[in-house]
Amino acid sequence: MRNLHHPRVDELTLPDVLHALSDPVRLQIVRTLAEREEMSCSSVEASVSKSTLSHHFKVLREAGVTHTRVNGTHRLVSLRLDELEERFPGLLEPVLEASRAESRRAAAA
Amino acid sequence: MRNLHHPRVDELTLPDVLHALSDPVRLQIVRTLAEREEMSCSSVEASVSKSTLSHHFKVLREAGVTHTRVNGTHRLVSLRLDELEERFPGLLEPVLEASRAESRRAAAA
């Protein structure tokens, strides 16, 4: 895959972004991403197959939540923090915080 | 329908809430609700049928975003603002703001 499609910041829509964030696996990815700046697809710990993970990365990228760049044999994924903040101010942080809280909750249970 | 089910605040989950907010029609409902405190189901201007609207109200209610009380022949729906804020601090306001901006955008186009 040569050309990775990334929507422009003015093409992002709220429903698409919220939908991208409404899946537990994707939320986990985003949470991890928020702690690491940039990461390869394979460094997510999720209980789904490689192809499913790839699918989730695609959904996040096409909704405009993440950016993916190719580096040798692997892809490096990062959050489009600044652009998200520009287009939907204040949106991501509470989601991340709530997601962390929910993850702690699950760990405690 | 006698017993409307409303999840307790500690039963709300982030994916459910985000999913409930990821549909344009539901976003419009929530936006309207944010301006009016309480409203009846029929006072939404949406280009979908009555049954579809009813479905969307149900999704919002079951995700914990709204509260519905019966008053005579109609239902009065309101946002569960305080509880949402308690469970997911800071989440709703940016969503509302982004949704308003998107709606203005659409109106300008």
Next chain:
DNA sequence: TCGAAGCTTCGGCATCCGTCGAACCTCTCA
């Protein structure tokens, strides 16, 4: 140059979602 690492794509499957119209329920009021 060939093998392996790292992803994506494909095909398929079961489930969910948004949508509609028709039928139904319940409360109010004439």
Next chain:
DNA sequence: TGAGAGGTTCGACGGATGCCGAAGCTTCGA
């Protein structure tokens, strides 16, 4: 008490979604 207003439920339909394993594509390194 019966008609109507305001919603919900039902059944159906087409399309999207999440999931998987197998196969394919690229790039690096031996």
